[in-house]
Each structure stands twice: as structure tokens, then as C-alpha cells.
Amino acid sequence: MQAQEPLTILIAEDSAADRLLLSTIVRRQGHQVLTAANGAEAVEIFRRQQPHLVLMDAMMPVMDGFEAARQIKALAGETLVPIIFLTSLTESEALARCLDAGGDDFLAKPYNPVILAAKIKAMDRLRRLQATVLQQRDQIARHHDYLLNEQRVAKAVFDKVAHSGCLSAPNIRYLQSPYALFNGDLLLAAYTPAGDMHVLLGDFTGHGLPAAVGAMPLAEVFYGMTAKGYGLAETLREMNAKLKRILPVDMFCCATMLCLSFQRRSVEVWNGGMPDGYLHRIASGERVPLAARHLPLGVLSVQAFDDRTQVHPMLVGDRVFLLSDGVIDTSNADDQLFGVERLQQVFAANREPDRLFEDIEQALQDFRGEARDDVSMVEVSLLEPGQVKPSTPVYSDSGQSCPLDWSVSFEFRGATLRRFNPLPFLLQLLLEVHGLRGQSGALYSVLAELYSNALEHGVLGLDSSLKRDAAGFTRYYQLRNERLEALQEGFVRVHLQVQPQGAGGSLVIRVEDSGKGFNVARVMERPLDDVRLSGRGVSLVRQLGRNASWSDEGRSARVEFSWEVEA
Amino acid sequence: MADKNVDRDALNALREVMEDGYPELLDTFLTDSESRLVELRDAADPKALSEVAHSFKGSASNMGAVRLAELCRQLESGAKDKSPTEIVKLVAEISVEFAEVRPVYENEKHHAHTQ
Numbered sequence: 290m291q292a293q294e295p296l297t298i299l300i301a302e303d304s305a306a307d308r309l310l311l312s313t314i315v316r317r318q319g320h321q322v323l324t325a326a327n328g329a330e331a332v333e334i335f336r337r338q339q340p341h342l343v344l345m346d347a348m349m350p351v352m353d354g355f356e357a358a359r360q361i362k363a364l365a366g367e368t369l370v371p372i373i374f375l376t377s378l379t380e381s382e383a384l385a386r387c388l389d390a391g392g393d394d395f396l397a398k399p400y401n402p403v404i405l406a407a408k409i410k411a412m413d414r415l416r417r418l419q420a421t422v423l424q425q426r427d428q429i430a431r432h433h434d435y436l437l438n439e440q441r442v443a444k445a446v447f448d449k450v451a452h453s454g455c456l457s458a459p460n461i462r463y464l465q466s467p468y469a470l471f472n473g474d475l476l477l478a479a480y481t482p483a484g485d486m487h488v489l490l491g492d493f494t495g496h497g498l499p500a501a502v503g504a505m506p507l508a509e510v511f512y513g514m515t516a517k518g519y520g521l522a523e524t525l526r527e528m529n530a531k532l533k534r535i536l537p538v539d540m541f542c543c544a545t546m547l548c549l550s551f552q553r554r555s556v557e558v559w560n561g562g563m564p565d566g567y568l569h570r571i572a573s574g575e576r577v578p579l580a581a582r583h584l585p586l587g588v589l590s591v592q593a594f595d596d597r598t599q600v601h602p603m604l605v606g607d608r609v610f611l612l613s614d615g616v617i618d619t620s621n622a623d624d625q626l627f628g629v630e631r632l633q634q635v636f637a638a639n640r641e642p643d644r645l646f647e648d649i650e651q652a653l654q655d656f657r658g659e660a661r662d663d664v665s666m667v668e669v670s671l672l673e674p675g676q677v678k679p680s681t682p683v684y685s686d687s688g689q690s691c692p693l694d695w696s697v698s699f700e701f702r703g704a705t706l707r708r709f710n711p712l713p714f715l716l717q718l719l720l721e722v723h724g725l726r727g728q729s730g731a732l733y734s735v736l737a738e739l740y741s742n743a744l745e746h747g748v749l750g751l752d753s754s755l756k757r758d759a760a761g762f763t764r765y766y767q768l769r770n771e772r773l774e775a776l777q778e779g780f781v782r783v784h785l786q787v788q789p790q791g792a793g794g795s796l797v798i799r800v801e802d803s804g805k806g807f808n809v810a811r812v813m814e815r816p817l818d819d820v821r822l823s824g825r826g827v828s829l830v831r832q833l834g835r836n837a838s839w840s841d842e843g844r845s846a847r848v849e850f851s852w853e854v855e856a
Numbered sequence: 857m858a859d860k861n862v863d864r865d866a867l868n869a870l871r872e873v874m875e876d877g878y879p880e881l882l883d884t885f886l887t888d889s890e891s892r893l894v895e896l897r898d899a900a901d902p903k904a905l906s907e908v909a910h911s912f913k914g915s916a917s918n919m920g921a922v923r924l925a926e927l928c929r930q931l932e933s934g935a936k937d938k939s940p941t942e943i944v945k946l947v948a949e950i951s952v953e954f955a956e957v958r959p960v961y962e963n964e965k966h967h968a969h970t971q
Contacts, residue, residue, distance in 0.1 A: 304915045306885040310870070313877050348910050376914075398914045399866065402873055 296413060299323045299340040301331035301357060302375060303349040307398070311344060311375070314402045318409070328352030332360045335370075342412055343372045344396070347387060355390040362391035369419035371412035375400075436498075440471055443501055450508050454479040455486070458677065460549075463667040464646045472663035473500030474613050475542075477508055479515040482716060482733035484551060484677065487515045487524070490611045490667055491544040491586070492563065503542055503587070506531050518713040518733055521548050521559055522596035525586070529594045532587030541587035545579065545611050549603075551674040552734065552829060555762070556609055559598045561585045565629070566611040568601055569642070576636060577601060579609070600766040602759050608642065608670040612649075615663035619653050627656050691723045693794055696786040703777050706744060712737055715783060722787055724794050724852030731833040732850060738826040739800040739846050740781065745769055747802025747844065748779035753826075779803040795851040798834075806842035813839075861953065862960045866920025871964075882965045885919050889954055896931075896947050905943070906935035912950075919961075924953045 298320045302308040305326075312322045323340055325331035329352040331345065343361060347354040358372050373394045374387040387395065393415070394408055456463065456478050463476055473493035480486055489511055493500040507528055514524040525546060532542055543562035550556070560566065562585035568577040583595055603609075612632075619627040635652045639645050646666055653664065697718070701711055716733050719725050725732055745751045749772040755765040784799040812827050831837045834848035871878050892912040899905035913928035927950045935943070 304888060304911050306881060306888045306915045307918055309877070309881050309884050310874070310918055313874050313881075317873065346914075348907055399918045399920070402869075 293319065293410060293413065295319050295321060296341040296409070297321045297323065297338065298409070299325065299331060299334055299338075299343045301325040301328065301343065301349065301354065302346040303327055304346070307346075307375075307400075311400060311405075314400060314405060315344070315409075318402075318406050320409070328354055328357030331357045332364070335361045336364060339370075341370065341416060342409065343370060344375055345372050345392070346375045347383070348376075355386055358387075358390040358392055367423055369416045371416055373408055373412065439498065440501075443498065444471075447501065447504060447508070450505065450512070454512060458486070460486075460670045460672045460677065461488070461667065462643075462646065463665070464650070465665045466663065471497055471501055472615070474615070474663060474665040475504045475507065475544075476665060476667055477511045478669075479512055480677075481515055481548070482518045482729055483737050484674065484730050484734065486547075486549040486551075486669070486677070487511070487521070488547040488549065488609075488611075488667065488669055489544055490563065490613065490665060491542045492613050492665075493542045494540050499540065503532055503536055503540065506535060507542060507586070514713075518716045518737075520710055520712075521546055521557055521598050523710050523713075525559055525561075525596050526591070526594055529586045529589065530591045533590065536587050541585040543581075543585040543614075545581075547609060547611075547669065548598075549609070549669055549671060551672060551677055554604065554671060555600050555602050556671075557598045557600045558609075559583065559596070564612055564614050564617055566609060567636075568603070569608045569610060570604070571606045571608070571642070572604060579611075597770055598766075600762070602756075602762040603671045605671055605673055608668050610645070610668045611666070613663065613665040615665060616649065616653065619657050619664070621657050627653060631656065692721055693787060693789045696784065698782065698784045700780050700782045702780045706748060706779065706781060707773055707776050711783070712740060715785070719785065719796065722794070722796070725796060725850065727852070728850060735830050735834045735848060735850075736798065738830050739798065739848070740783070742826050742846070743781045743800050743802035743804070746807065747804030748781060749773060749776070750804055790851065791853075793851060793853040795849060797847065797849050799845060799847045801841070801845045804844060806844040809839045809843045812843075861921065861923040861957050863920035863922050867964060870919070879965045882961045885915060886958065886961055888915060893951055893954060896950065902935040906932050909935065921953075921957050924950065924957060927953055 298315050300308060300311050300315065300322060302311060302324070303326050308324055308326070312324055316322050323334050323338060325334050327349045328345075331343070332352070334340075335343070343358075345354045345358055349357075354374060358374075361370060361372065371393040372391060373396050374392045375396050375398070376383075376387070384395065393412060396405060396408060454477055455461070456476065458478065458480075461478055465474060465476055466472065473495055475489070475491040475493065477489045477491075478486060489507075491504075491507065493503050510528045510531055511524065514527060519527075528544075536542075541562075545558065545560045545563040545566050548557040556568065558566070558579045560579055560581040561583035562581050565581070566579035568579060569575075570577065579599070579601075582597075582599075589595070617627050617629055617632055621627075631652065632649070635648050636645075639648050645668065649666065650664070699711065699715075701709065712733070715736060716729070719732060719736075720729055746753055749769060751765060751768055751772070755761040755768075780803045782799075782801040784797075784801075786797040786799075788795055788797075827837075830846070830848055834850060837846070837848040839846050870881065874881050889912070892908060892915075895908045896905065896912070899908060909928045909932035913925050913932055916925035916928055927946065931943070931946050931950065934946070938946070
């Protein structure tokens with residue numbers, strides 16, 4: 290006999306001579322034999338010993354072969370237990386009954402050992418094939434479950450990180466599949482210490498876990514740097530550098546990042562590879578496109594990365610709308626893309642701004658015939674500063690080592706001013722003083738205002754009256770970028786002085802610059818509630834700080850903060 | 857006479873396959889056949905008759921009893937249509953045929969033992 294793994298074969302046959310003959314043949318072929326004299330016995334033996342294959346006589350007393358075959362197939366379940374009917378049946382109707390009952394083949398009497406061996410071998414092959422298929426199916430199912438579980442865990446971890454932000458703020462509306470992370474879509478939002486809002490809509494290349502992998506470090510940089518008071522440029526540079534370092538070459542992240550300032554009523558935008566976003570001016574109905582001007586994050590080297598942003602003025606109620614390419618790249622049955630034009634048509638037809646998402650979704654569904662799960666949209670609107678309530682940061686130190694009597698001076702010169710943002714560093718330093726933590730928002734806003742006044746109006750010599758209208762506003766920020774890029778000389782000095790005062794203490798901030806100064810008396814004459822686009826900085830400093838004053842023809846600003854004993 | 861009714865090649869093949877078990881197979885066949893003959897005579901209805909004939913046909917063909925198998929086949933397929941007289945006649949023919957071939961198997965057994 291050729292090498293075939295021995296099988297356990299059940300022979301069910303009521304004729305003793307035939308049973309003996311067949312048992313002998315099968316045993317000689319190297320298999321183990323079990324015998325039954327009727328169908329009921331056959332089922333019972335099968336139940337107890339699970340043979341690999343059954344040779345079954347059709348006509349038997351007690352229970353015939355047809356019924357026994359049915360019961361054995363039912364017991365075997367998904368496992369293939371081939372049943373070969375032993376029969377001299379000639380009528381086609383009887384043969385059909387064998388097949389109906391689950392028979393896989395026939396063997397006619399008189400028995401031919403060679404044919405029997407060939408049939409057993411063929412059936413064994415079929416049996417193994419089925420076993421392999423089942424095994425592989427189960428393996429695939431296990432892998433699938435495993436993958437789903439991994440995704441669940443990854444999503445749970447990521448949700449913890451993502452939800453540390455302020456996506457639930459009253460001025461944010463968004464639409465995202467719960468598993469958008471695994472489509473590579475990412476939406477983050479957080480308040481800066483000054484009460485501005487940073488928003489990022491990103492889209493990683495690829496799908497599944499690889500797409501989700503980069504989201505974690507990106508979110509960490511976003512939240513970490515936003516909370517410390519870094520601006521868009523520094524945060525974007527850091528995100529780009531981090532992604533460039535950790536992602537493989539063919540992976541990157543298209544992203545639009547916004548800084549929405551409720552105080553200045555403006556939005557600062559950086560778009561790297563995302564579809565156009567839109568600034569919707571409610572009063573005029575105009576939609577200003579916020580087009581991609583940069584390569585995605587994670588593509589360029591640290592040196593080549595371009596962090597230049599655009600700043601647009603906004604009015605209360607104006608909205609910024611961002612979307613992922615899942616919207617415009619949705620294709621229909623004819624491989625046509627939804628495209629920007631159809632999106633513009635939805636904009637034009639939209640009557641209720643609050644129903645824009647629903648209108649877009651409906652249009653996509655009408656276009657494609659089914660919904661997609663990789664469509665992400667977000668809309669952020671500008672509120673009055675008083676309507677937003679930035680969350681207060683949580684500090685974990687005990688306060689035992691709080692420094693209370695010190696002063697420090699910095700001078701930031703040309704090349705440093707071009708790239709370095711000292712505000713987060715200064716704020717961290719000041720927040721070591723526990724008494725100042727309760728006013729960190731005001732402190733940061735004042736510091737930021739004094740620093741940008743010193744830099745923009747002082748060192749760069751920009752005229753704040755440019756910002757009177759929208760066109761001038763854009764021009765102002767263009768000039769700012771150009772002059773900053775070309776900056777060689779000049780300085781901004783920051784002096785901080787902290788002193789104990791009774792049970793509390795006081796802080797004096799002085800900021801000086803190398804610019805031409807301004808007419809202090811005229812600016813101070815303006816009323817405090819001035820809300821024009823230009824010159825708002827001074828009024829903000831006067832409202833948030835104490836005893837604000839300017840000297841040296843406006844080149845030196847001074848403001849105080851004080852606190853009572855800690856509660 | 858009996859040689860015409862038994863396929864010698866089939867017997868040779870059986871001897872080869874069964875080796876030491878050959879006499880036991882012959883014995884089993886003879887005992888089995890005797891009880892089949894009783895069952896044929898006692899069969900209560902055409903269906904039972906047909907089923908016994910079917911089984912008998914199977915083992916007869918396995919054992920090379922060509923004519924016995926053929927008579928059983930006629931009985932199996934005709935059990936429903938033939939007249940009682942014809943059936944009684946056919947059952948009698950089967951008994952006679954078994955009696956005819958029996959010595960052939962007895963002889964085989966004897967041969968096997970003396971080998």
C-alpha cells in the first residue's frame with residue numbers, strides 16, 4: 290500500500306459475509322475499521338468514535354442507510370465525513386436518495402479492492418481539503434476579531450487623547466464617522482492660554498491602523514504646544530518635524546490648522562494639502578476660499594518646511610468651514626467625482642447655515658447612492674469673547690517651592706525674533722508663581738499683546754491703521770511676514786519683576802522695543818471699549834492689567850498684576 | 857455444472873484478499889445464506905421479500921455466485937408484480953441453486969484448510 294495516513298473507517302453493513310469481506314479489504318489497505326450491522330448502530334458508533342469516513346449499506350434493518358447517513362452528517366456538522374454508499378442499487382431514484390441523504394459516492398457489489406482504495410483516497414483528499422478550508426476560515430475570523438479588537442483599543446486610547454480638547458465648545462460643529470481615525474481623518478481643537486482656539490483637521494495617507502498610528506504623536510504635539518501658548522507656526526513646525534522623523538516616506542498628513550482669535554476677531558490659517566476650506570462672511574454671503582499653499586505635514590525637511598500663515602479678519606457670527614477629501618473625492622457608479630463645483634452648488638442652495646452638513650450629506654448620497662464613512666466636516670464660528678469659556682489648566686505641583694521675590698530681563702534680537710516665540714517660555718516661568726495662575730489667561734493675553742506690539746509696530750515698524758479694513762488687514766500680515774523674514778537688527782526686551790506684598794504679591798511687566806515709538810497721548814484718549822480692528826491691543830492691555838502706562842515715546846510699556854493671599 | 861454457476865476468478869481474488877480469513881468468510885457466507893433462504897420463505901409481504909432478495913443478491917455477487925445473484929435480482933425486482941405461484945417457483949429455484957453451489961464453497965474451505 291502506498292503511504293497514506295491511516296484512517297478510521299466505519300463499515301455499516303447488515304450482511305455478515307459482506308461486512309467481513311469489506312472489513313478485511315479495508316484493514317489490509319492500512320486503515321482501522323469499526324463495524325455496525327444496522328443504521329442505528331452506525332450512528333451510535335459514529336457518535337462515540339468519530340471515524341473519518343463511512344462505508345454505508347443502503348438497505349439495513351432497524352434503521353436504513355439513508356436515515357443513518359442523514360444523522361451522521363448532522364452530527365459531523367461542518368467537518369466533512371465522506372459517506373460512500375455500498376449498493377447494488379440500479380434504479381436512478383434510489384441513487385438519488387443516497388445523494389439526498391448526504392452520500393458522497395457509491396461502491397457497487399461485487400466489491401473491487403482497487404476501486405475501493407481509489408475512492409477512499411479521493412474522499413480522504415476531499416476531507417482534508419475541507420478541513421484546511423475550515424481551519425483557514427477560522428484563522429481569518431480570528432485575525433479579523435483580533436484586528437477589530439486592536440482597533441477598539443486604539444480608538445479608546447485615542448479618544449482619551451482627542452477628547453482632552455474642546456470639540457464640544459459651543460462654536461464648533463463637526464461631522465465624523467466614529468471610526469474616522471481608521472480612515473486617517475483627525476479632528477482636534479483646544480484653547481490657547483490667551484483664550485484663542487486652535488483647530489486642526491488632518492487626513493493621513495492610507496487606511497486602517499497605519500493611518501491611525503501618526504495621529505497620536507500629532508495630537509500630543511497639538512495639545513501640548515497649544516496649552517503652553519505656542520502659535521501656529523511653532524506648532525506646525527514641530528508636528529512636521531515629528532511626523533517627518535517617525536513616518537515612512539510614503540506616509541504623511543494633509544492638514545488645515547486654524548487659530549481663531551475671539552479677541553482680535555481674526556482667523557489665522559495654514560493649509561497643507563487639504564481641499565479648500567471656506568471663510569463664510571455672513572453679512573455679505575461671501576465665501577473666501579482657504580486654499581492649500583503648502584505641502585502636507587511630514588513631507589519636507591525641517592529646513593524646507595514653510596510655516597507661513599494667512600490671517601483673515603472675521604465678524605461675530607462668521608464661520609470657517611473645513612472638509613476632508615472624502616467629500617469632493619466621492620465618486621459615483623460612473624467613476625465621476627463629486628468635485629468642488631457640486632460642493633459650491635450645495636453652498637449656493639443652502640438656505641439655513643446650520644443645516645449645511647445635512648445638505649452636503651444629502652447631496653453626496655444623491656450623487657453616489659449610498660453614504661460613505663470617510664467624510665469629515667467641521668465648522669467653527671466666531672463668538673463674542675465673553676461667550677467662550679476656556680477650560681482652566683490643571684496644575685499638579687504642591688506650591689511649596691513657589692518663588693516670590695525675583696526679577697529677570699531678556700533681550701530678544703533680530704535672528705531670534707524671526708523664528709523664536711518666547712511667550713510660552715515666559716508664561717511657564719510666570720506660572721511657577723501660584724498667585725498668578727488664576728489669571729493665566731489675562732496674563733498671557735497681555736504678554737502676547739505687548740510682545741506683538743513691540744515686534745510688529747516697534748521693531749517691524751508696521752502701521753496698525755492698515756488693519757482698518759479687510760483688504761488692509763491681509764496686507765498688514767503680508768508685510769509682517771515679509772519684514773520678519775528680512776529682519777536683521779532690532780530687539781525686544783522683556784523685564785519681569787515679582788515681589789511679595791502683604792500676604793500676596795505683585796508682578797510688573799515691562800516690554801521695550803527698538804522701534805520708533807508712537808503718540809502715546811492720542812492712543813490713550815480713545816475709549817476703552819473700542820472694537821475697531823486697529824489699535825485694539827492697547828485697550829486690551831489697559832482692561833486686563835493694572836496701571837498700564839507707556840513711556841519713552843511709546844517704546845516702553847509697563848503693566849502690573851497683583852494677587853491676594855491664596856485661598 | 858457448479859463451475860458454470862460460480863466465478864472462479866472471483867473466488868481466487870477473494871482467497872487472495874482474505875488470506876487466513878478465507879475459510880471464515882466461506883463459513884459466514886454459507887450460514888448467512890441459510891438464514892436468507894429461511895427469510896425468503898417466511899417473508900410477510902412483497903416489500904420484505906424484495907429487501908431480503910436485495911441483500912442476498914449483494915453477498916452472492918461478492919462471493920462470485922453469479923447465477924444465484926441473478927435469480928435474487930429477478931426476485932427483488934419482480935416481488936411486487938409476479939403472481940404468488942411465480943414467486944414460490946422463483947424462491948424454490950434460489951434454494952436449488954444454493955444447494956448446487958454449496959459444495960463448491962465447502963470444497964474451497966476444505967482446500968484452504970489442507971493447504
